[in-house]
Amino acid sequence: MxxxxxxxxGIPLIVVWLAVIVIMCLGVKKGIGRANMILMPLLTVMFAVLVVQSLFLPGALDGLTAFFTPNWEALADPAVWASAYGHIFFSLSVAFGIMVTYASYLKRKTDLTGSGLVVAFANSGFEILAGIGVFAALGFMAQAQGTEVAGVASSGIGLAFIAFPTIVSQATGGSIIGVLFFGALVFAGVTSLISILEVIVAALQDKLGWNRIRTTLTVSLPLAVISMALFSTTTALSVLDTADAFVNAFGIMAVALVAVIVVAWLLHKLPALKEHLNRRSSFSVGRIWMLLVGVLAPLVLGYLFVSELIAKITTPYGGYPDWFLGVFGWGMVISLVILAVLLSLLPWSACSHAKDDADYDDFLAQEHYEPDSETSAIPVASGEQRGTAS
Structure with a gap:
């Protein structure tokens, strides 16, 4: 190593961290909110231009054909489902705590299911748009090399840092494609980093009663130093590839599995969650939602978790040596679990107001929001309008 x-x-990494720390210190509205209002539209526009530019490349049609041609046999491979779960969990911020954190900033009467549908469909639509641009560019690369798209297509790190630099160097207008693609990649990475940091910052700020700047610096500076040490060296791609494979496609799946089992089967809180969702939502959820969350999700996640566990134990990932996987793969997962447990054990500070929310108590009183003593479910007033129950 x-x-x-x-x-x-290393230098761009320092610049990114400085920018992110400043945004985080400014707070949710002045920092994160304003940054997303700028970065997200820019990200969308850049990818839209990238798609249009890529569609006019020679061989783009071959790439689109490969993109929209299903491979039904691949559905029998558990690794495909595991990768899909890991991807959608990451892109939708499921099992990261990000959704929970951002949801805590919503207004009391926000349409929860409607907002969830908007987020899910917007995310999927953007990914299809990005896929069109990427595969059109890969079609050009395949034609230039005289091979099939499958021969040049790769995923993750290979796509971003191997395939696309080749496309940029060979395509007409490749410099424009490069600026658009890597610029969009930076913006996407910055917004993701902000979201992940906000989970830790918000939790510590609530629990310890610290101010925003102190909490942000306490969390961000050590992480910035660690990332500089790991990801600004000549082996950074290998470290990133290994950590991503274990934490994203494996660790996140385990977190989701534990969360579903605890909420649905140990605490029996799905009825309460269902009624809470239906309280102020335009689209109601019902038994199908409970079946998907309480039964199907743990079964699928459990199967995928065991499959991934066996695969990771029996086959060295990426051909890396055992010590490397032990440190940056298993070691990373175990370290995050230990850190999460330690943070949860921190005592609540007397300066924290998170446990005593007078505004929320008033909201419950005004809404007659009384949970059932046996099921913890919240009764819904008969006069309220509801969407179609599933």
């Missing part, structure tokens, strides 16, 4: 510093990576 080489620890040689790469300035072309």
């Amino acid at each position: 080489s620890t040689q510093f790469v300035p072309q990576v």
Whole structure:
């Protein structure tokens, strides 16, 4: 393993961290809110231009054919489902705590199911748009090399840092494609980093009663130093690839499985969650939702978790040595679990107001929001309008 510093990576990483820390210190509205209002539209526009540019490349049609041609045999591979779960969990911020954190900033009467549908469909629509642009570019690359799209298509790190630089160097107008693709990649990474940091910052701020700047610096500076040490060297891609494979496609799946089992089967809180969702939502959920969350999700996640566990134990990921996987794969997962447990054990500070929310108590009183003593479910007033129950 080489620890040689790469300035072309390290310096931009420092700039990104400084920008993110400033945004986080400014708070939710002035920092995160304003940053997303700028970065997200820019990200969408850049990818839209990238798609249009890519569609006019020679061989783009071959790439689109490969993109929209299903491979039904792949559905029998558990690794495909595991990757899909890991991907959608990451892109929708499921099992990261991000949705819970951002939901805590919503107004009391926000349409929860409607907002959820908007987020899910917007995310899927954007990913289809991005896929069109990426595969059109891969079709050009395949034609230039005289091979099939499957021969040049890769995923994750290989796509971003191997395939696309080749496309940029060969395509007419490749510099424009490069600026659009890597610019969008930076914006997407920055917004994701902000969201992940906000989970930790918000939790510690609520629990310890610290102010925003102190909490942000306490969380961000150590993480910035660690990321600089790991991801600004010549072996950064290998470290990133391994950590991503274990934490995203494996660790996140385990977190989701535990969360579903605890909420649905140990605490029996699905009825309460269902009624809470239906309280102020335009689209009601019912037994099908409870079946999907309480039965199907744990079964599928459990199967995928065991399959991934066996695969990770029996086959060295990526051909990396055992010590490397032990440190940056298993070690990363175990370290995050230990850190999460330690943070949860921190005592509540007397300065924290998170446990005593007078505004929320008033809201419950005004809404007659009384949970059932046996099921903890919240009765819904008969006069309220509801969407179609599933």
